[in-house]
Amino acid sequence: xxxxxxxxxxxxxLATAAGHISADAAERAVQTPSASTAAPTAVPPxxxxxxxWGGDVTSHLQGEMTTANGGSPRETLFDDTDSNLYANYSTxxxxxxxxxxxxxxxxxxxxxxxxxxxxxxxxxxTLRQLFAAVRPMEQVTVYAGKIHPxxxxxxxxxxxxxxxxxxxYEETERIGxxxxxxxxxxxxxxxxxxxxxxxxxxxxxLSTSLLSQPGTFDPTADRTWRYRRNMxxxxxxxxxxxxxxxxxxxGGRPETGLTYQLSFERQGTGVPTDKTETGGSFGLTYDPGGxxxxxxxxxxxxxxxxxxxxxxxxxxxxxxxxxxxxxxLAFHYVRWELDVAGxxxxxxxxxxxxxxxxxxxxxxxxxxxxxxxxxxxxxxxGFGINHIDDNADPVAIVAKxxxxxxxxxxxxxxxx
Numbered sequence: 001x002x003x004x005x006x007x008x009x010x011x012x013x014l015a016t017a018a019g020h021i022s023a024d025a026a027e028r029a030v031q032t033p034s035a036s037t038a039a040p041t042a043v044p045p046x047x048x049x050x051x052x053w054g055g056d057v058t059s060h061l062q063g064e065m066t067t068a069n070g071g072s073p074r075e076t077l078f079d080d081t082d083s084n085l086y087a088n089y090s091t092x093x094x095x096x097x098x099x100x101x102x103x104x105x106x107x108x109x110x111x112x113x114x115x116x117x118x119x120x121x122x123x124x125x126t127l128r129q130l131f132a133a134v135r136p137m138e139q140v141t142v143y144a145g146k147i148h149p150x151x152x153x154x155x156x157x158x159x160x161x162x163x164x165x166x167x168x169y170e171e172t173e174r175i176g177x178x179x180x181x182x183x184x185x186x187x188x189x190x191x192x193x194x195x196x197x198x199x200x201x202x203x204x205x206l207s208t209s210l211l212s213q214p215g216t217f218d219p220t221a222d223r224t225w226r227y228r229r230n231m232x233x234x235x236x237x238x239x240x241x242x243x244x245x246x247x248x249x250x251g252g253r254p255e256t257g258l259t260y261q262l263s264f265e266r267q268g269t270g271v272p273t274d275k276t277e278t279g280g281s282f283g284l285t286y287d288p289g290g291x292x293x294x295x296x297x298x299x300x301x302x303x304x305x306x307x308x309x310x311x312x313x314x315x316x317x318x319x320x321x322x323x324x325x326x327x328x329l330a331f332h333y334v335r336w337e338l339d340v341a342g343x344x345x346x347x348x349x350x351x352x353x354x355x356x357x358x359x360x361x362x363x364x365x366x367x368x369x370x371x372x373x374x375x376x377x378x379x380x381x382g383f384g385i386n387h388i389d390d391n392a393d394p395v396a397i398v399a400k401x402x403x404x405x406x407x408x409x410x411x412x413x414x415x416x
Contacts, residue, residue, distance in 0.1 A: 174199035257288030274316030283307035377414035
């Protein structure tokens with residue numbers, strides 16, 4: 001039974017820990033942290049023992065023309081799709097899953113430095129989340145399985161059609177458990193949620209990629225066909241033990257539109273000579289219009305977002321520090337949305353390919369214009385331009401240079 005009057009988990013899946021993501025934005029498919037996904041679902045009177053199921057799908061098709069370091073233009077066409085599923089029994093027991101389709105090569109920031117033309121190359125389908133949630137009391141949720149730890153929000157919350165630097169520190173595909181406590185609302189309606197999670201990188205058969213399956217030591221791959229213990233290129237959180245943790249807090253005043261997220265993390269590695277990574281992030285968003293933002297005039301509004309993150313021993317590299325500042329403005333007018341976004345990534349003592357250490361400051365700026373063709377199922381078309389200046393990539397340990405990308409997109413969002 002799936003009553004239409006029920007506020008489905010799909011609503012929760014379209015929100016982030018830092019606040020509301022406008023349904024008008026042609027965002028790339030991103031995952032929602034498990035603590036947010038596992039929020040309790042409202043049940044209408046008389047349906048306390050109902051079995052409810054459903055989900056949502058977000059598919060983002062994008063074409064890009066990219067010129068990197070003054071070279072020849074490269075053409076790319078790819079699709080990112082998230083499919084979220086849930087099954088609830090009353091309000092106390094839920095099962096959640098997430099299937100994710102994206103490229104296993106030239107993903108994230110590597111997208112802006114392609115070596116050749118590519119059309120739906122290396123699209124891989126992976127199971128990103130599969131976990132159960134139990135609510136022993138109204139304010140408490142306990143969950144376990146394959147989870148998405150609740151660290152940061154900018155990878156999803158920064159508006160626009162392009163990947164941003166925060167994708168460097170998004171934590172995905174973890175075997176773990178967590179607990180979330182929602183403080184009772186105060187008289188001034190301050191809402192606060194606190195979550196604590198422990199995890200390690202999934203190296204079971206559940207981490208297998210279907211369709212595209214790059215080899216373990218493929219230098220062009222951002223994700224191998226399956227994660228394994230003691231992989232030299234995949235070390236963050238790959239400990240096989242519950243010795244990684246994330247502590248997060250989300251809150252704010254919904255009636256004023258100001259919300260925040262604050263999170264801290266500790267990540268071990270699978271290499272004995274590497275160091276334990278520690279980090280923290282803080283983000284703010286302001287949306288007093290409940291999706292329409294701050295009013296700038298008749299039917300015109302803007303939603304600002306900003307997040308800062310800082311890490312020590314980033315990716316297990318001894319002494320390497322990374323700082324991130326990402327943000328953007330989403331302007332709304334009826335069915336139109338104009339997104340202006342960007343970020344800074346500052347590396348200290350970054351270990352580069354020749355074994356030396358450098359300090360680098362990377363920049364990214366982009367602008368996207370999107371139009372909602374129809375509201376449900378929501379179909380959005382858009383066009384964007386992105387510039388990135390990469391001086392010392394902390395993940396790829398190389399300097400890539402400067403790149404311009406531009407092109408159209410088409411996004412479909414639907415619930416069921």
